[in-house]
Amino acid sequence: MADIQPLRGWRYNPALSAQLEEVTSPLFDVVSARQRAALYRQPLNSIHLSVPQAEDGLAPAPAAARRWAAWQAEGVLRQDELPGIYVYYQYFRLPGETRERCRKGFMCHIRATPWxxxxxxxxxxxxxxxxxxxAxxxxxxxLQTSATHGLYRDDSFALEALMDEAMQDPLCQTEEDYQGARDVLAVVQDVAAIRQFQAVLAAQPVILADGHHRYEASVAYRQARQLALGAATGHEPWHYHLMYLTNAASDDLRILPTHRLLRALPAGWTSETLLARLAEYFVVRPQAEAQDLPELLAGKPGAFGLYLPGGAAYKLRLRPELLDQVSWPMPAAVRALDLTRLHYFVFERVIGVLGPRQRAWPGVAYVRGLAEALRQVDQGEAAAAFLTQEVTMAEVEAVCHSGAVMPPKSTFFYPKVLGGLLFSSVADEETAADQSVFDSVFWPAPG
Structure with missing residues (x-):
């Protein structure tokens, strides 16, 4: 079902590839204001293309286009001569673990089709x-400035040997990126090997883990080009989107929890009011240490942590009899999510913000780390922190195949893809004469 193709990637020239930490950047939706300010001071950093700022009277997008043209002319970025599938490994450690994990995947073009x-x-x-x-x-x-993250499932791990072989001769690597991971990039250019990648993906749909906005932008651009040109072969680069694909069967595909911060209590409420309202739906148990909450919640359905000003910590456990009293118009896979229950019973029933309004509601914020959630409450930046457990890969797959969606910010796949390792052109010029050999190999004439 998923149509993937190799590409002739654009990469930093060898001199700059030797110092990737200075030119790579976080993705546009995770880069903090402080990170952004520091990266803008580096004139060749990829953030100038992925999250551009206005310059010399130009709006951000035109300013980025001018810089992209200059980087091509100056040889800052160079295009690989041959098409390939780019193998991308990320080595990382999770808090509390001593062993190094490796998330294995590859970057390629995937046809940008509507949901x-x-x-x-x-x-x-x-x-x-x-x-x-x-868009x-x-x-x-x-130019696609960073790969989104997609998931395929292959319980036989048929592609890992091909990827491991490519990694024997890496193109470039970081020592340590902004999130503490080590990133290594290699390429597969053998046609027979690329056919194996295509065969595995052709048998299944892909689940988008990260990058929904960038993917939709590619779909919109494809539709716009199709309308503008009319006739097309279907193989033009603008039909495709740059994606990093990893195996959902791997134990090194990690999803971290994203906690919810209540920015302010409703008018006239105190922490005691909130606790009393929560007690209508949850068993509320005080805890001595907020740091212990993740362990107390682990593996317990309907369990959440609550942290309030003054260091007050609580374990919340949803009263099970309430589930039979609620009729939610959604698939069973979504109803079963702890986060669905948190958003319904806390934000809708207790706080009074109806579900449809929660998506754009400024009263809630989302943070990943426990320490950051506690810090914001301690410093008065939030009135309460609701601590959650991570969503499982099985839950993600079940929801996606149901055709429904999860509550906002349900998943945080870790580590994040690093911006600036690989760029993909979707310009019409990519289908010029020198592309004909590529087309004849990967899209041979019927019969």
Whole structure:
């Protein structure tokens, strides 16, 4: 079902590839304001293309397009001579673990099809403004500046040997990126090997883990080019989207919890009011240490942590009899999620913000780390922190195949893909004469 193809990637020239930490960057939706300010001071950093700022009277997108043209002319970025599938390994450690993990995957082109066609499945909704922003940048640059993250499932791990072999001769690597991971990039250019990658993906849809806004922007750009040109072969680069694909069967595919911060209590409420209202739906048990909450919650359905000003910590356990009293118009896979229950019983029933409004509600914020959640409450930046457990890969797959979506910010796949390792052009010029050999190999004439 998923149509993937190799590409002739654009990469930093060898001199710059030797110092990747100075030119790579976090993705646009995870880079903090402080990180962004520091990276803008580095003139060759990829953030100038992925999250551009206005310069010399130019709006961000045109400014990025001017810089992209200059980087091509100056040899800052160079295009590989041959098409390939780019193998990408990320080595990392989780808190509390001593062993080093390795998430194995590869970057390629995947046909940018609408959600309704079922070739790429989503698990969250998008914000139209964010899609428009990404689409404007893509139309201006005609360059995909970072890969989104997709998931396929192969319990036989048929592709890992091919990827391991490619890793014997890496193209470039970081010592340690901004999140503490070590990133290594290699390439597979053997046609027979690439056919094996295509065969595995052709048998199944892909689940989009990260990058819903960028993917929708690629779909919109493809539709716009199709309307503008009319006739097309279907093989033009603008039909495709740059994606990093990892095996959902791997134990090194990690999803970390994302905690919810209540920015302020309703008017007239105190912490005691909140606790009393929560007690209508949850068993509320005080705990001595907030740091112990993750262990107390682990593996317990309907269990959450609560942290309030003054260091007050609680374990919340949803009263099981309540589930039979609620009729939610959603698939069973979504009803079963702890986060669905948290958003319904806490934010809708207790706080009074109806489900449809929660998506754009400024009263809630999302943070990944326990320490950051506690810090914001301690410093008065939030009135309460609701601590959650991680979503499982099985839950993600079940929701995606149901056709529904999860509550906002349900997943945090770790580590994040690093921006700036590989760029993909979707310009019309990519289908010029020197592309004919590529086409004849990967799209041979019928019969």
């Amino acid at each position: 309704a066609e079922g070739q790429v499945l989503r698990h969250e909704n998008t914000l139209p403004a964010a899609v428009s922003d990404r 404007e940048l893509l139309a201006s640059l005609r």
